[in-house]
Amino acid sequence: MTATAEAPPQAPAAADPPVHKPSVRKRLVPYWLLLPGILWLLVFFVLPMIYQASTSVQTGSLEEGFQVTWHFQTYWDAFTEYYPQFLRSLLYAGTATVLCLLLGYPLAYLIAFKAGRWRNLLLILVIAPFFTSFLIRTLAWKTILADGGPVVGALNSLHVLDVTSWLGMTEGDRVLATPLAVVCGLTYNFLPFMILPLYTSLERIDTRLHEAAGDLYARPVTTFRKVTFPLSMPGVVSGTLLTFIPASGDYVNAELLGSTDTRMIGNVIQSQYLRILDYPTAAALSFILMAIVLIMVTIYIRRAGTEDLV
Amino acid sequence: MRTPLAWLRRNLVVIAGLCTLAYLILPNLVVTVFSFNNPTGRFNYSWQEFSLEAWKDPCGVADLCGSLGLSLQIALWSTLGATALGTAIAFALVRYRFRARGAVNSLIFLPMAMPEIVMAASLLALFLNMGIELGFWTILIAHVMFCLSFVVAAVKARVLSMDPRLEEAARDLYAGPVQTFLRVTLPIAAPGIAAGALLSFALSFDDFIITNFNSGNTVTFPMFVWGSAQRGTPVQINVIGTAMFVIAVLVVLAGQMIGNRRKKAQTK
Numbered sequence: 001m002t003a004t005a006e007a008p009p010q011a012p013a014a015a016d017p018p019v020h021k022p023s024v025r026k027r028l029v030p031y032w033l034l035l036p037g038i039l040w041l042l043v044f045f046v047l048p049m050i051y052q053a054s055t056s057v058q059t060g061s062l063e064e065g066f067q068v069t070w071h072f073q074t075y076w077d078a079f080t081e082y083y084p085q086f087l088r089s090l091l092y093a094g095t096a097t098v099l100c101l102l103l104g105y106p107l108a109y110l111i112a113f114k115a116g117r118w119r120n121l122l123l124i125l126v127i128a129p130f131f132t133s134f135l136i137r138t139l140a141w142k143t144i145l146a147d148g149g150p151v152v153g154a155l156n157s158l159h160v161l162d163v164t165s166w167l168g169m170t171e172g173d174r175v176l177a178t179p180l181a182v183v184c185g186l187t188y189n190f191l192p193f194m195i196l197p198l199y200t201s202l203e204r205i206d207t208r209l210h211e212a213a214g215d216l217y218a219r220p221v222t223t224f225r226k227v228t229f230p231l232s233m234p235g236v237v238s239g240t241l242l243t244f245i246p247a248s249g250d251y252v253n254a255e256l257l258g259s260t261d262t263r264m265i266g267n268v269i270q271s272q273y274l275r276i277l278d279y280p281t282a283a284a285l286s287f288i289l290m291a292i293v294l295i296m297v298t299i300y301i302r303r304a305g306t307e308d309l310v
Numbered sequence: 311m312r313t314p315l316a317w318l319r320r321n322l323v324v325i326a327g328l329c330t331l332a333y334l335i336l337p338n339l340v341v342t343v344f345s346f347n348n349p350t351g352r353f354n355y356s357w358q359e360f361s362l363e364a365w366k367d368p369c370g371v372a373d374l375c376g377s378l379g380l381s382l383q384i385a386l387w388s389t390l391g392a393t394a395l396g397t398a399i400a401f402a403l404v405r406y407r408f409r410a411r412g413a414v415n416s417l418i419f420l421p422m423a424m425p426e427i428v429m430a431a432s433l434l435a436l437f438l439n440m441g442i443e444l445g446f447w448t449i450l451i452a453h454v455m456f457c458l459s460f461v462v463a464a465v466k467a468r469v470l471s472m473d474p475r476l477e478e479a480a481r482d483l484y485a486g487p488v489q490t491f492l493r494v495t496l497p498i499a500a501p502g503i504a505a506g507a508l509l510s511f512a513l514s515f516d517d518f519i520i521t522n523f524n525s526g527n528t529v530t531f532p533m534f535v536w537g538s539a540q541r542g543t544p545v546q547i548n549v550i551g552t553a554m555f556v557i558a559v560l561v562v563l564a565g566q567m568i569g570n571r572r573k574k575a576q577t578k
Contacts, residue, residue: 027408029402029406030402030405030406030408031402031408033398033399033401033402033406034398034399034402034414036394036395036398037395037396037398037399037458037462038399038414038417040395040454040455040458041417041418041421041455041458042417044433044436044451044452044454044455045417045420045421045429045432045455046417047436048429048432048433048435048436049432051432051435051436051439052431052432052435052436054439055435055438055439103326103329103330103333104330106322106323106326106327106330107326107327107328107330107331108327109323109327110323110324110326110327110328111327114323114324114327120566122331124559124562124563124566125331125334125335126331126334127562128338128555128558128559128562129334129335129337129338129555130512130516130558131512131554131555131557131558131559132338132341132551132552132554132555133515133516133531133532133535133550133551133554134516134518135518135532135535135536135539136341136535136547136548136550136551137337137338137341137551138337139535139539139543139547140336140337140338140340140341140344141337142355143340143344143355143356144336144337144340146355146356188333188334188337191330191333191334192334195330241423245423245424245425246425246426248425249425249426249427249428249519250425250427250519251427251519252518252519252536256539266425266427266519269427269431270427270522270523273431273434273523274522274523279435279438282431283431283432283435286427286428286431286432287428289425289427289428290424290425290428293424293425294423297423
């Protein structure tokens with residue numbers, strides 16, 4: 001059975017009962033449907049990864065050309081030189097993800113359970129900002145967080161900036177060009193990717209479960225902790241992944257809202273590839289980033305998966 | 311317990327949710343307000359005075375509307391490509407059992423589970439190694455590649471919730487395979503395909519990271535905005551941003567109204 005499935009062009013063995021076997025032509029249909037798209041992914045997604053792997057173990061220069069010399073030292077050198085940027089990327093992306101969850105959950109909850117006839121309008125308002133180019137919106141944060149502007153003034157008079165300065169998130173009485181601005185931009189940019197999966201999983205919850213919890217004398221907080229939140233875990237998991245993964249490789253927010261002290265690993269990879277033209281180091285850096293993200297995501301999914309079962 | 315504090319506690323979720331919404335909308339408001347600004351320097355970051363200049367002549371900046379047209383063109387072609395390829399894959403995955411299904415599923419999932427910069431850099435490595443000149447075609451290839459997975463996800467969700475008995479019924483009524491597909495399958499799958507197409511259009515139109523790596527000297531709209539952040543941002547960028555926001559909201563509202571009317575017509 002399996003042998004014939006593996007090599008579909010071959011006719012099934014004569015001994016097989018012909019009634020249950022679909023014709024060869026029919027069995028080939030899924031493969032014909034898959035062929036163009038999968039070919040596209042193999043040539044423009046898998047093959048590039050292989051090329052990048054080979055680039056990362058090359059040595060040479062732009063003038064003399066690059067040769068594959070299996071120079072794995074590049075990985076170690078790249079990591080030891082740029083580990084502050086790796087750490088910073090993970091820290092910023094992690095903080096932004098947590099903030100997205102904290103900010104996004106109430107809004108997703110509001111849309112799913114409390115919005116009533118406003119639900120569609122609120123959903124449109126969540127999605128609509130997407131349609132203004134995210135670069136334009138990120139640049140708008142430069143205006144919002146401008147030195148001496150109303151936002152910075154308000155934060156200053158509420159002594160918020162004293163706390164964030166103490167945490168190392170801001171410097172003096174400015175927000176632009178500090179880690180806080182970068183985290184704020186990252187949180188803003190990826191917030192919809194958190195809200196939409198959260199909303200989808202909250203919306204599926206049967207509200208009768210809330211009533212049942214109330215009938216069993218659970219207070220609203222207990223209902224949330226024991227019923228709503230566990231049932232929304234699929235949304236929490238996919239939301240955090242959709243936020244953390246792109247945020248960890250982002251360099252737009254760090255470039256537009258940050259300074260040289262807030263460079264993330266994306267900024268390094270971008271400038272190595274497009275400005276310094278040190279392709280082996282750039283390739284090694286992006287493979288290290290990929291490995292870190294894949295490992296963290298795998299561990300996280302395992303953890304979240306077991307938590308879900310408890 | 312009718313104190314303001316109790317009221318605040320009861321409506322905490324609503325208040326927090328609306329604050330988040332304000333956080334989401336605030337930059338759009340700023341973009342809109344600053345599209346009526348008349349800045350003094352090269353940058354449009356601080357308010358000077360009200361002006362309609364930029365709205366009268368949105369294409370008054372060199373290359374701005376050219377880059378916009380190019381982005382629309384690329385978004386259109388990559389949407390067509392990704393939707394066609396992705397819909398076929400989604401149907402194969404949902405409707406057929408075949409051996410490589412698991413492998414195909416993970417191949418589709420991987421581009422979505424990887425930082426965009428890793429894909430962008432690896433494509434650049436491919437093009438550099440092959441000596442392919444960067445430009446329109448390399449952007450298009452890249453956009454079809456990363457939009458594909460999202461189309462598959464959107465169409466798959468719709469086809470999964472579809473009752474296969476409808477197709478059996480069509481066949482029982484002597485409809486041929488082509489007829490069944492065109493008159494039954496395709497109309498039911500259409501909302502999923504439309505959602506996938508819309509998503510890939512938006513993703514392609516707004517993509518910066520992958521385009522930044524693979525565009526060479528070709529300037530799409532996001533590339534233009536990126537460049538202007540260094541050289542000086544013309545007010546016209548805010549005009550385009552505002553117009554995009556308004557058009558999008560109108561299109562979505564129109565779609566909603568049509569949907570509602572249809573629902574009403576069906577229940578009658």
